[in-house]
Amino acid sequence: ELKVEQNPLFLSMQEGKNYTIYCNYSTTSDRLYWYRQDPGKSLESLFVLLSNGAVKQEGRLMASLDTKARLSTLHITAAVHDLSATYFCAVDRRGGGADGLTFGKGTHLIIQP
């Protein structure tokens, strides 16, 4: 059974601090996806990591992928309140064309002033 595990599941942090969210997965997939969900809203694609060693950055968020360790990280630099949301990582369900994604449980991030 494909497993995607995130930690922490809940994170409360202060503005200006740095933190990392971890995503471990059990498949041999070399692709990993990060999504953001605001309360009561849909999922928004943040990053797609397509190969081992891939690193992508957007503003205060940086995602990386280590396929050998089956680990991805989402690093938050100098957090601001607007980054408060739930962050999901996901992997391909299978290698085929219409496989969709399997998601982790999400990390609920609260950033306090």
Place this chain on the structure above:
Amino acid sequence: EPEVTQTPSHQVTQMGQEVILRCVPISNHLYFYWYRQILGQKVEFLVSFYNNEISEKSEIFDDQFSVERPDGSNFTLKIRSTKLEDSAMYFCASHRDRSSGANVLTFGAGSRLTVL
């Protein structure tokens, strides 16, 4: 920017009733999905659909569920006889193809189903 449109945004129904949730995927997308999210929990795969047939379905997608693409634009999810545990947010998603090397799904805003 193209988007996936879902209706209704919220539906309240009595247990045992049939519900149809509708989605209009992005027009040039080829792969379609339904996911559900029980309040505060993970996003769970239900079914994928390509070339007018189901490609894969999860164990959640039992005989009470069905999908169809009746007219080339709408993509519907039907729950034949709703149960209390079907209460959730249902997300439709789509993507074009795998030529980019990635399976990046575009999600709709969701349909919240409440079963009483």
